[in-house]
Amino acid sequence: MGQNVAVSARGVVIGAGIAGLLAASALAESFPQVTVFDRDPLPSGPVPRRGVPQGRQLHAMHARGAQALTELLPGFWDDMVAAGAVVGDTQADAHWYLDDYLLKPAPSGLQGIALSRPRLEWLMRSRAAALPAVRIIGDTDVTGLVISGGQVTGVTVRAARTPDAAEETAAADLVIDATGRGSRALAWLGELGYPVPRSSQLRADVTYVSRFYSRDPAQLAGRFGGLVTPYPGQPRGGAVIRQEGDRFMVLLAGMVGEEPPLDEAGMLAYADSLACPDIASVMRQSTPLGAPVRFTYPSSTWRHYEGLDAYLGGFLVIGDALCGLNPIYGQGITVAALEALELRRLLRRLVRSGDAAGTAARVPAADLPRLYFRAAGKLVARAWATAAAADLRFPQVEGKRQPGAGLINAYLVKYRAAASVDPVLGATFLRVANMIEKPTRMLSPGHMVRVFRSAGKATQTLPARPISGE
Numbered sequence: 001m002g003q004n005v006a007v008s009a010r011g012v013v014i015g016a017g018i019a020g021l022l023a024a025s026a027l028a029e030s031f032p033q034v035t036v037f038d039r040d041p042l043p044s045g046p047v048p049r050r051g052v053p054q055g056r057q058l059h060a061m062h063a064r065g066a067q068a069l070t071e072l073l074p075g076f077w078d079d080m081v082a083a084g085a086v087v088g089d090t091q092a093d094a095h096w097y098l099d100d101y102l103l104k105p106a107p108s109g110l111q112g113i114a115l116s117r118p119r120l121e122w123l124m125r126s127r128a129a130a131l132p133a134v135r136i137i138g139d140t141d142v143t144g145l146v147i148s149g150g151q152v153t154g155v156t157v158r159a160a161r162t163p164d165a166a167e168e169t170a171a172a173d174l175v176i177d178a179t180g181r182g183s184r185a186l187a188w189l190g191e192l193g194y195p196v197p198r199s200s201q202l203r204a205d206v207t208y209v210s211r212f213y214s215r216d217p218a219q220l221a222g223r224f225g226g227l228v229t230p231y232p233g234q235p236r237g238g239a240v241i242r243q244e245g246d247r248f249m250v251l252l253a254g255m256v257g258e259e260p261p262l263d264e265a266g267m268l269a270y271a272d273s274l275a276c277p278d279i280a281s282v283m284r285q286s287t288p289l290g291a292p293v294r295f296t297y298p299s300s301t302w303r304h305y306e307g308l309d310a311y312l313g314g315f316l317v318i319g320d321a322l323c324g325l326n327p328i329y330g331q332g333i334t335v336a337a338l339e340a341l342e343l344r345r346l347l348r349r350l351v352r353s354g355d356a357a358g359t360a361a362r363v364p365a366a367d368l369p370r371l372y373f374r375a376a377g378k379l380v381a382r383a384w385a386t387a388a389a390a391d392l393r394f395p396q397v398e399g400k401r402q403p404g405a406g407l408i409n410a411y412l413v414k415y416r417a418a419a420s421v422d423p424v425l426g427a428t429f430l431r432v433a434n435m436i437e438k439p440t441r442m443l444s445p446g447h448m449v450r451v452f453r454s455a456g457k458a459t460q461t462l463p464a465r466p467i468s469g470e
Helices: 018-027 063-072 076-082 117-129 185-191 264-272 277-285 332-356 367-391 405-418 423-433 439-443 445-457
Strands: 004-006 010-014 033-037 086-089 094-098 111-114 134-137 140-148 151-159 168-171 174-177 199-214 225-228 236-243 247-254 288-303 315-317 362-364
Touching: 010 018, 010 151, 018 033, 018 063, 018 117, 018 134, 018 174, 018 332, 033 140, 063 076, 063 111, 063 332, 076 111, 076 117, 086 236, 094 423, 111 236, 117 134, 140 185, 151 174, 199 367, 225 277, 236 264, 236 277, 247 264, 247 277, 264 277, 288 367, 315 367, 332 367, 367 405, 367 439, 405 423, 405 439, 405 445, 423 439, 423 445, 439 445
Parallel strands: 010 033, 010 174, 033 134, 094 225, 174 315
Antiparallel strands: 004 362, 086 111, 140 151, 151 168, 199 247, 199 288, 225 236, 236 247
């Protein structure tokens, strides 16, 4: 079973972003002392910060993600609504364009919620900081792991952005890396002589440009917003979504090297090349609030910790440090929340087994990483498969294409068209996209009948201005 570490000891989380805050909240139930370190000075309110470059971009939360957040932080949905989050029926109150077909609007019973990233993170940080076990410390860089006998015993820390600052050791029995794409976990493991996981990559070369605009209640007939996804032959996408504070956020996106411009005329022309007219409409009718902000995401990366045959006891990885997914599909927050739920479940199980044995509740340090990474790997595999299937539709994206993928893609092209006619197909698509249903649901015999009955009745929406050269 390996060395045992008492749950009544100390946990350390590296990174105070969403994944780190969720991890700390999960640990706080079993650990009386949880310290979260972050390199940034942490703001006292909902404002963007340096260490979250995507924080100024549009964020979408899947329905399953919102459910998971509420499981981890009871009442969090109400907290978001009280903070100004916009709630609406995902299918009835938004216009979705899939391959330039407008998804048939209809009540779906699937509630969407929109809140800016800085406010969402601030709410989470406030909730985590209020937990008696949790202490959050900014302006601190974690420089390495301290180990003894195959087990983490602490981390070394120093003042951030101060190279000559003295290092100190913070004791820990469990360390969780939640530092995102900049994770140093692979380097640390290699330096300590532990196996390093192999990585899978999908390079989709995504570029975002986001900007806030003022909102009038009459705009978009009161709808939640509109969204159009890129597809082969049209590598451009975009969205306009209501945000708290009587604002819209407009997002323009490009894949496989397509880059939205930052100048007014160029942005508007780009919006006009999209099938969703709501985006350009808001840009023409509303006052810009601040400058546009660009964000690039070259590739999705999955670090296969679940495949290792040996683990460093007491060391886990969560969120984008484990797997970063193409942000166009909005899976990141949901996957991190599900990973945190899985961690909490495992700790509860291990605590109960210790109590049942009549001894102090103890976590088997060598077993927890194996159990956690195998469970997290299954969660990531599902999200990865969905994102990879969409990315690999583009011939420019390199990656392993599964046998039969061509037939399934041809069927899903018809499915997207048919969903513009049949609202049941649209509702199922959204339940799959929101990680409520598995993708195989769209392949059920009943859905296949609906697809072949309705696909021929569909009509694509033509953009106001086609892509230059078409």
